[in-house]
Amino acid sequence: MKEIKWAVLGCGVIANEMAVALQKNGKNIYAVGNRTHEKAAAFAEKYGIGKVYDDFHEMFTDPEVDVIYITTPHNTHLGFMKEAIANGKHILVEKSITLNSDELDEAIALAKEKGVIIGEAMTIYHMPIYKELKKILDSGRLGRVNLITMNFGSFKEYNMKNRFFNRNLAGGAMLDIGVYALSFIRWFFDSKPDQLLSQVKPAPTGVDEQAGLLLTNQEGQMASVMLSLHSKQPKRGMVSCENGFIEIMEYPRAWEAKITDASTGESEIIKAGDNADALAYELADMERAINGEASAMHLDYTKDVMDLMTSFRRTWGYTYPEEEK
Known part of the structure; x- marks a missing residue:
């Protein structure tokens, strides 16, 4: 089975938790992107991440990236989701996944067209x-x-x-x-x-x-x-x-x-x-969904x-x- 490579967009609290959680699952983040390059570079050094994008939009077109965890504010989610989906990337999105139902319906329809998995990082x-x-x-x-x-x-x-x-x-x-x-x-x-x-x-x-x-x-x-x-x-x-x-x-x-x-x-x-492993469970279920168990999310x-x-x-x-x- 192909190794699933993760990228993370954003370097805040949740991104830090995600990095630790992925390591608990025996993996590491492949790449990181952030609006401020210096923050992304510091984040990568902290967690031993091998790839930092000069322009975070490169994350969406990187052929090595399988799935992107979007950790930015709610009102930025849809734009990033659409960019990721258009490039065939699976996406795990921090809650609340979008601002409203219309946005989510749009993302779901696009993901269905492209055959990619959307998941919300909802611990419950x-x-x-x-x-x-x-x-x-x-x-x-x-x-x-x-x-x-x-x-x-x-x-x-x-x-x-x-x-x-x-x-x-x-x-x-x-x-x-x-x-x-x-x-x-x-x-x-x-x-x-x-x-x-x-x-x-x-x-x-x-x-x-x-x-x-x-x-x-x-x-x-x-x-x-x-x-x-x-x-x-x-x-x-x-x-x-x-x-x-x-x-x-x-x-x-x-x-x-x-x-x-x-x-x-x-x-x-x-x-x-x-409770300390909350994000590790989310990431594991997202990988299960990518590998064919779509209902896992x-x-x-x-x-x-x-x-x-x-x-x-x-x-x-x-x-x-x-x-x-």
């Missing part, structure tokens, strides 16, 4: 604990999933130049943290929610600072979500079933879950994987979640400059 679809919990639920032991409750809140100072509140950098709670909560819900729901209600509080810049979401699907499964970028909350998810419930803390990169039996009140802790779930986020933002009347052209 790749952490071993979620795969284990899916097996437990599929066994029928806990009965039907009826209700999911989600919390995710972090306190960010009102620095309107940072990406969290900056409209020009696609800031806001939905694309930054809501994507995790909705991905969690989609993982455990039988189908995509089709009834949506919400309330939102804007930040001074006009992006969504805080939101409450209610979702229901055609099977009658319900979920509630509370998000905030200016108020600390636990990263907690609870899946309520007929015969018990599952509690998961630090759910974006969870490694354990607590399952409580409804009839006895007894609890057990289920463990699988390591769960692009159908990514599409459903993007549809939900787009619907909520349209209801609020919240847009980004790229969406107003």
Whole structure:
């Protein structure tokens, strides 16, 4: 089997994590590109990467590159995705994969034409604990999933130049943290929610600072979500079933879950994987997809979640400059 060669676009926190994760999988990044060449060169020296592009666009036409991890801000993703796809490169894209459903639909259609794989770097679809919990639920032991409750809140100072509140950098709670909560819900729901209600509080810049979401699907499964970028909350998810419930803390990169039996009140802790290896699991699944197991990246779930986020933002009347052209 041909060795898959990775390139990374961007040299920020996620790119550093990616470099470490790939080494955990027994590989190394083949090439790196960045808007600032000096940063790319320093990154390459740090991780022993052999190739640095003078112009990062050369990454997209390099015949040696098989797959590109795009780690740049949300609002730059589509342009880079289209450039990569046009040159036959598979792409793993940092969440949120695009700004909205129209962008994602365009990318999916282009990728289908070119026969390349698109994946979103969404930890929830790749952490071993979620795969284990899916097996437990599929066994029928806990009965039907009826209700999911989600919390995710972090306190960010009102620095309107940072990406969290900056409209020009696609800031806001939905694309930054809501994507995790909705991905969690989609993982455990039988189908995509089709009834949506919400309330939102804007930040001074006009992006969504805080939101409450209610979702229901055609099977009658319900979920509630509370998000905030200016108020600390636990990263907690609870899946309520007929015969018990599952509690998961630090759910974006969870490694354990607590399952409580409804009839006895007894609890057990289920463990699988390591939160420190979150990106390593994503990269391994992306390689599986490239090698023929396309479902390993769960692009159908990514599409459903993007549809939900787009619907909520349209209801609020919240847009980004790229969406107003």
